Amino acid sequence: MRDRKGAEAMPDALGEALRQTAERLFDGRNYSHAPIWRQIKDLSAEQALWRPSPERHCVWEIVRHVAFWKRHFMDSLAGRPTAPLDEDWRLPPRTDAAAWAAELDDFAALQRAWVETYGTFTRQALLTPDSDGRFERFAQVIGYLEHEAYHTGQIAYLQALMGLPSVE
Template sequence: MSDALGAALRDAVERLFDGRNYSHAPIWRQVKDLSAEQALWRPSPERHCIREIVRHVAIWKQRFMDSLAGRPAAPLDRDWGPPQRPDAAAWAAELEGFAALQRAWVETYGAFTPQALLAPDAEGRFERFA
């Protein structure tokens, strides 16, 4: 990838995560200091808790990276639903994994050429970006 394009893409995905942007509330700043109890709170029984939303974002981010790399997509068996372990250690591990995934996400953008990022899939579609 050209140095300028790679730098711009890496900067954009970093800003979206940590809040140095103007387009939305940054997910990392919203969740990094929450307790396990706070992350499990639901505004109503039919709504998702923050921990489920974090896992959902992580799973789809991983699926996107898998698609770009030509790997089988990450499974959806953990998408949504309550965590298996609601304790503080499990939440801390989930946050650590989320931050690590973000670092991999940033590196993924820097590893592809513009042609690879913009190429359609085998069926001529660009659905991997949706």
């Protein structure tokens, strides 16, 4: 990330705290429930596809949804085109065990890039108000962390409905 003068900006304590939070939400000790990686890493493809009713999302769709928005945010920060919103909430063409294993590998790789992105934020970049006087970047960053925590709770609930033991 660059500061307003074009120099490489170094992350500070706030950026580091956000990076650590992103790590903890993925595979660290969370304060409310097991993190997303621990919730999904041992599921079978069949379990990841299970739905409590036909109109509800399955774990696999939730994982892809979380990944979609992580990519969307990172692409938008980097000035790259973002995927069309109608590509959200889609299952892949194949939903067998090999496809689920590949999904998990991709999700873990995405997380490494995600944590790196969070580690680049500086206090100045996060807390400089936008033209409306809002702290939009800080709100976005926190919102994405909240988004992951919310969907991790959904995954835990789906596992409970499947009769699976609670993940610690």
